[in-house]
Amino acid sequence: MTFKTSYLASALLLLAARASAQTANAEAAFATLQEWYDPVTGLWNTAGWWNGANAMTVIAELAAVDASIVQDAISIFETTFSVAPSVNPSNGVEKSVGTNGLIQTTYPAGWPNNTISKRAIQDSTDPTVWLDGANDDAEWWGLAWVAAYDVTGNETYLNLAEGIFNEIAAGWGTNCGNGGIYWETTNHYVNAIASELFISLAAHLANRVPANAATYTAWAEEAWNWFASTGMINANGTINDGLTTDCVNNGQPVWSYNQGVILGGLTELNKISPNESYIESANSIAQAAIAALADSNYVIHDYACEPSDCEPNGTQFKGIFMRNLLLLQRASPNDLYSKVIEACAASIWANDRDTTTGELGVNWAGPFVGGDATTQSSAMGALVAAISVE
Numbered sequence: 001m002t003f004k005t006s007y008l009a010s011a012l013l014l015l016a017a018r019a020s021a022q023t024a025n026a027e028a029a030f031a032t033l034q035e036w037y038d039p040v041t042g043l044w045n046t047a048g049w050w051n052g053a054n055a056m057t058v059i060a061e062l063a064a065v066d067a068s069i070v071q072d073a074i075s076i077f078e079t080t081f082s083v084a085p086s087v088n089p090s091n092g093v094e095k096s097v098g099t100n101g102l103i104q105t106t107y108p109a110g111w112p113n114n115t116i117s118k119r120a121i122q123d124s125t126d127p128t129v130w131l132d133g134a135n136d137d138a139e140w141w142g143l144a145w146v147a148a149y150d151v152t153g154n155e156t157y158l159n160l161a162e163g164i165f166n167e168i169a170a171g172w173g174t175n176c177g178n179g180g181i182y183w184e185t186t187n188h189y190v191n192a193i194a195s196e197l198f199i200s201l202a203a204h205l206a207n208r209v210p211a212n213a214a215t216y217t218a219w220a221e222e223a224w225n226w227f228a229s230t231g232m233i234n235a236n237g238t239i240n241d242g243l244t245t246d247c248v249n250n251g252q253p254v255w256s257y258n259q260g261v262i263l264g265g266l267t268e269l270n271k272i273s274p275n276e277s278y279i280e281s282a283n284s285i286a287q288a289a290i291a292a293l294a295d296s297n298y299v300i301h302d303y304a305c306e307p308s309d310c311e312p313n314g315t316q317f318k319g320i321f322m323r324n325l326l327l328l329q330r331a332s333p334n335d336l337y338s339k340v341i342e343a344c345a346a347s348i349w350a351n352d353r354d355t356t357t358g359e360l361g362v363n364w365a366g367p368f369v370g371g372d373a374t375t376q377s378s379a380m381g382a383l384v385a386a387i388s389v390e
């Protein structure tokens with residue numbers, strides 16, 4: 001008994017020590033990320049509009065497991081909430097898919113600059129001031145405000161996320177099988193990311209807004225049933241970028257973020273409306289994604305762009321996969337998932353970090369080749385996820 005107790009106690013101490021080392025690494029990554037934060041724009045220099053939503057989300061995730069940064073996180077949420085709409089790139093955003101299959105976003109010349117913004121005067125509680133014409137961008141902000149709500153319990157953020165969702169839902173598509181969320185309001189490319197984010201945002205809201213849970217659940221179910229029938233999930237069980245104008249899989253790259261967002265969506269949907277098929281589908285996609293994107297050391301890559309072609313926006317993707325793999329790991333634990341998360345975090349720290357500046361780069365296996373707020377917040381996603389699996 002004594003032996004067992006002390007054995008248990010030392011095992012717990014060991015676990016706590018590991019978790020605190022992971023927490024310290026994540027806190028260091030956070031401190032470096034904030035060197036790019038501009039309180040005048042509420043965004044992170046070197047990163048775009050949609051990337052800002054992801055940087056805010058990873059900070060909220062750290063705050064959810066690390067009480068010591070909660071006050072900092074609250075202050076970032078408040079600043080970003082009040083000023084970011086003033087630099088919404090608005091109608092300046094024009095997206096296209098580049099030759100390497102990567103999203104190209106064009107911001108107005110001089111952006112971010114609130115004197116040239118079309119949204120200079122704004123009420124941050126108005127969901128339309130978060131819309132920029134790119135549906136996925138608004139959905140990232142919707143999820144970011146859900147994450148801020150989870151940390152603060154502040155209903156202002158949850159109401160904003162609902163408002164953003166309702167704006168996007170009004171554009172439910174008709175091009176392919178009467179469904180889906182178009183990439184942009186003016187570009188009706190039916191792609192994976194905008195539709196996956198819609199499923200995930202609906203399912204997150206369903207779990208947090210009891211009064212409208214049935215409506216959000218119904219949206220998430222309709223959107224998932226549509227998504228699963230489109231052919232975006234290929235014969236390998238991974239997800240390509242989108243559909244052709246003839247509504248068949250366009251064979252564009254299997255980006256890590258497209259394998260990730262759906263995992264969080266299905267996990268949240270299963271929470272509000274349990275159905276084993278949701279978790280089975282999520283496990284199938286996660287395992288296919290790991291088979292396709294992990295190297296022999298279990299480190300995730302976006303092979304389609306690494307190491308040198310991920311700029312400007314592919315640098316953000318892998319952290320999104322980590323965040324959502326962790327949600328699946330919590331709902332349906334699997335040693336493979338924790339091994340991948342731990343391997344990514346350990347490799348970033350050992351092989352993909354500038355030990356002088358604290359910057360983290362795009363190739364998680366290393367070598368470090370330079371960082372910005374997108375590579376930093378993405379890699380930080382792996383460090384934060386690792387806190388919870390050890």
Ligand SMILES: *[C@@H]1O[C@H](CO)[C@@H](O)[C@H](O)[C@H]1NC(C)=O
Pocket residue numbers: 077078079081082154155156157
């Ligand atoms: C909720 O968030 C808003 C916007 O940041 C802020 O003005 C308000 O003070 C917050 N409410 C509480 C109770 O903290």
Ligand SMILES: *[C@@H]1O[C@H](CO)[C@@H](O)[C@H](O)[C@H]1NC(C)=O
Pocket residue numbers: 110113114115116
């Ligand atoms: C913002 O844009 C205005 C108008 O183009 C310009 O005059 C001003 O110098 C810019 N400010 C910054 C900080 O770039």
Ligand SMILES: *[C@@H]1O[C@H](CO)[C@@H](O)[C@H](O)[C@H]1NC(C)=O
Pocket residue numbers: 234235236
């Ligand atoms: C499935 O994976 C194999 C091996 O990576 C690849 O050659 C093939 O193109 C993939 N098929 C599809 C439909 O993506």
Ligand SMILES: *[C@@H]1O[C@H](CO)[C@@H](O)[C@H](O)[C@H]1NC(C)=O
Pocket residue numbers: 225275276277278
């Ligand atoms: C579970 O989900 C699957 C796929 O969406 C659906 O076909 C099935 O009817 C659902 N089962 C229940 C009991 O709702």
Ligand SMILES: CC(=O)N[C@H]1CO[C@H](CO)[C@@H](O)[C@@H]1O
Pocket residue numbers: 046047048049051103104105106107311312313374
């Ligand atoms: C974060 C980031 O690199 N965003 C970029 C997305 O792409 C456009 C250009 O295509 C850049 O202007 C953004 O900086």
